[in-house]
Amino acid sequence: MTPQPGTPPRPSPIRRTLAILAGVFALAIILLIALWNWDWFVPTINRRASAALHRPVTVAHLHVQLGWTTTITLDDPHIGQPEGFTSEKEEFASARSLTIAIKPWPYLVGHGLTFPLIALDTPRGDIVALKDGRNNYTFTADGKPAPDDGSPTSLPHIDELRITDGDIRIALARLRSDFRLAVHTTPPADGKPGTIVADAKGRYAAQPITGHFVGGALLTLANAQNPYPVDLSIANGPTSVTLRGTVDDPLHFAGAQLNLKLAGPDMSLLYPLIGIPIPQTPRYSIAGKLDYTAAKIRFTGFDGHLGSSDIGGDIIVDPHQKVPFVDAALHSHLVDLADLAGFVGGEPGHTKAENTADTNVLPDQRINVPKLNAVNAHIAYHGDHIENKRIPLDNIDVDATVQDGAIDVRKLNFAVGTGTLASTATLNPAANNDFSTRFKLDVSRVPVTRLMKGAGSLEGQGTIGGHVTLSSTGHSVANLVANGTGGITLVLDQGGHLSAILPDLLGLQLGNALLSALGLPDRTPLQCFIADMPLKDGILSTNAFLLQTGDTRTTGDGTINFRNNTLDYAITTRAIHFTIASFPGAVHITGPLHSPTILPGAEIAGRLAATGALAAVFPPAAIIPTIQFGVGKGSACEQAVEQAYAHPAAGIAPGATTGPRPSAAAKAGRARTSGAKERKSAAEVRAAWEKKQQHNHQ
Template structure:
């Protein structure tokens, strides 16, 4: 039998000491008051965050995975934000699980769990640009990149409540946050609910995203499901984002809907004019450092809308490239793009004297982006304006708008316009505008006007140079002119010249549906615009039976007119009271007065009828006034000194000599053209004689 060796006394002593030390460590861990370290932790945290930090208790459970818990954590507001009623941040408790051994051997910091119980925050940005979330001493945004994150296993949030108040965005809303744990091999999610106000409008939102920790996973796309209602505007976004911390790419479906696209500016940062109700859906992706909204389809008021939009956000001023298309477009839906009120108004605003759009063109928003926009509408649906399609090519750069093309097809002709608007003082625009009327068939143009028909061709130009802030304001200050000429003849329903000349018999036939068609030989409108006042150099409508001339002014500064139209029968005509008609007052509701000549003839007819009835027809008999070339002279004048500054040229399809030849007709008697002032004076004199 062998004897067991007796332990060396030194070994026995070391074993006893090791056991005692282990027991002491266990007892120390169990009985140690870890709160003794709180003052040191608070000082270190306050110095790093530049904010006061307080912690109620510190708990530590040592082990291969050590758990550290901080209770009742409060992080105060930084300097300059002490008036805020809430802490900058805090939580009921913060728990961190740490594996110390990998860190001690140089494998990095591993945190199997980071848990926030009832975290709260108060994110504030002031109008002067200072904020309370930049980790700096002065509240200015930090220039340095945030430190690299440790290896975290799970990030858990329960009952989170974050307030966000951004003065420049006129926003104050709250976010309720929580996470769901991983289950059945699927990663957890982060869920957020938003309520409050954004851009001075109520906002509600619901967001479900992948687990927060997967944001740093470049290998797997991050799922996104977002629904936001900002006032009446709704946004839905579903899909995935590649490597979201570095925004490597995105593959999302986007739907936008609301009463007015201009309300999207706070959400997108892209200025859009006022529009009617809209709804569009398409694909939103991010590749090659550009945001693309492609293949979208939807409607804008009564118009369909589709196309592609590309945004380069990395330029000093973001650049937007838009290629848009409509199969069917209602021009009323596009009125906001020229400062008007989009859509069809149910009732006219009679209190507004402006007949042109007076909505201010928003200069500051135009400075927010540079853009190139191309738009084509296949077919225009508009009962009042006989246009067939629309083509637009425009750019915005440094706040200046260059409309390279704004063209409308009218039958076989075109209305082609160009315009430049350059920012000037007081948020105004310096503007140059030109409209070319090229070979527009009268039959197509007159389709939108009841009682008018024709086969001729109209051509000419409209020009405007001005400085202002809306269409109405630009015209009221503008200089330019209108020069329009009709070539090749045609027909004009007799109802228009008959009513102007008070030719009662023919007007009655027209009203019964038996219009007397008379050939239209000539139409000239040559009217210069000077400082907002449109005057008359030539205005002539000549048919086979009548010649109507016009004289007077339209004042766009106060939206009034003072005009006279004089109609003369060229041939022998019975039942006619030819003469001048005076039109005066507001453009929206002018007063129409018959000239003194017409009133005198009516009075004479009544007197003769009382004495000898057959004699009543004598004042209604109008004879021709001889040969001449009134239309030829008007055409030659329009070509020699056009009010628009540009001769009609080839826009009508004929040379000046041919146009003049086409318009040869009987000349007017010297009394055939009366000015607005003469008509008004004669009418007032007649009224005085009659005791009115």
């Protein structure tokens, strides 16, 4: 039928059908959007997340707002503990809600993930690491850290991280640590960017710890153009650390401008915080610049004090080697050697408590092998001026390395006036955490005037020189000497004043007591001193010990036992010339090294008794026991020196350490002038010396 003019055409059945279907589909979409429940995906999310994280995961509800920026919210998410950690009282992680805003389009076109917002409401965490290496935060099937394939980790771009009322527990068994972090963020305000704030409280390295950290917002952290601000303060037991400044592009190790300050009663307590072992020290406070690159960590230009000494320098750490390497260049303008005692196994400072049970006179702190293996190091140290009440040292130079647990002291030198005390040592690891050790000290041309200056006198002349050697295996200075073999060979050339030297050589208490026991007056002129004493298995014996003044000759004989820190020694003084009112004979020094007993020998006691008896019978006769006829000048000193050169107990002849020895021509000239015979052989010298020693004891 032909449609009438003006009547609209009727739609075809196909069009009507398509229109109806489109309407039904649109209605279905509307109904689907209106009635859709995103919780239908929750079981799938729980199942797949649990399989991926190797622990149970549950989410109560899922909310999604679609758009160019899609927002996903998980209500009441919970992540349980993995196998092996189910006894923990808390879950691994939970929150009241987790909201993630994501921009899908940049990701779809290959520009990576962009998160305008990640928001955590009341997050809770429980981070645990066990002594066997397993932990609950690496998400591996066996609970052990996954191997590092060396590939760089790329992080998504996050515009804002928002944390409200966070509480995270961190328990690390190997570090003896269990503390909590209270974490929250602050929003931008008054033109200032937001911040991340964390407060720590608990125990770290078995010491109470409190800490406060304020850092820039995560947006700042990821922005390479803006330095990331850092403000950190930590109190770990008695140790305090503050770190303030900025970090340049921290995700790519571009550098930093940080001020670091460390203070506390003992630098060894820093080991858990910095991972670098340091010997015991007295109270310290140092501050300097901290910087880092992808290769090195640098603590430069630092200065401060260590006990009563000042300390400064630069420390550079390479943490990327198999064992971290530390290169330290240190200096002091004024140093008290007591502050450095911890570096040789002693107790630093002047406040050591008396311990009557400790009979060691040498440092006995055991070398900590595990800490020594934790780092390789090169240490250079110079002290401009030394404050020391015992021996007048002027300055100190140290150059030492630690490599694979071995210690190589290439240089440990002290200046003494125009002379030096120069020592070297090597300590190589041995069985039972011991060290095979070789030590050598060269005493070179140390002027007697410098020793006298330390005793308050500026007079005297001559130099002292020689060597000290030690070969041993042990675990501390005291133990090494107690097991050691070596010797001491020291020679004094041209003399000085005995009263100025003995207290410094033997210690103030023992030296002054010995001077009093020997009856030697103040400022006795010293013409010769020889000490040639071998050490075998920790026992120091005597080849020769001679002190000669203008009027007396004093010889020593006996042993010093470093195994049990005792001595059994006799000092005998004889007049060189005819003398009246003197009590010759041996003085016995026995007992513990730290508090020996000094008593007169039988000869002195007999003469004292005889004097008393004669005084009672006939007073003028009391002077008879005090008469000495003298042993004569002789050549005991020269012969002892020759013996020290021929058979030095230290294994090294004094050589030029006391000054250039006279040439053979000069010796021959003197011999011809005096009519003396040619120099005796070593055997003849030894025989003459032994004969003279016997004569002195008669």
